[in-house]
Amino acid sequence: MRHFVRHPSEIPVDVRVISERASHSSQICNVSNGGLCCDLAQPLPVGALVDYRIPQIAEDYLGCGRVVWCERQCQGFRVGIQFSNEQDAYRARMVEQLCQIECYRRRVAQTEGRQLSGEQAAAEWISRHAADFDRCHTLSDLSEVG
Template sequence: MPNGTLVEISSPRLAPDMRGIGQIIWCRRLGKGYQLGVAFYTSDDLYAIRMMEQLCHIEHYRHILVTEGQSLTLECAAREWIEKFAEHFPTDGL
């Protein structure tokens, strides 16, 4: 994607009411896909993206537990993930 392109980031399944608008500031090939650098211009957009990112990590954690035979609600998985991993949640560039 060209630098300067505006993007809307959302996760309708995990957070249907959250979205953030950002601008591509760099794009590089990574394996079979691409990695994007996105600048957010409002604290609301940055907050929404950080919450969505955490939800993705929590859902991934929950999926791992399910494959190991444990069944947790998203809320229980969130509490457990926060206790175990939140303090190490990345803050790169923030």
């Protein structure tokens, strides 16, 4: 049984093993209260400390975590990163929520022809989806990340 609800995502992310210089660009596959999952071209070592940057939100948005699993995929590797603390988890969830609202705004424009402001989209999205998105969990089970 999962301890963390996964929320699908397509947010660009740059991941860097702290002991290395090179950064790996990717997209977040999903986010949970425990961490995030992303697809990378190169494997990352389990246990490696990483930082991640989410430039779509802010150039200086930076979080830290630890690689808890890495699995080979058809093209590349899927990597699970555990948040290093609850503050990083909270910040990542807020980023994810903002991106979900923006996706909602675009989807409404395409499917319904309504042009919503950011505030209107946020109000609608929150009333329709926030309860499912915001299920509270604790950071406790490392194996359930991403």
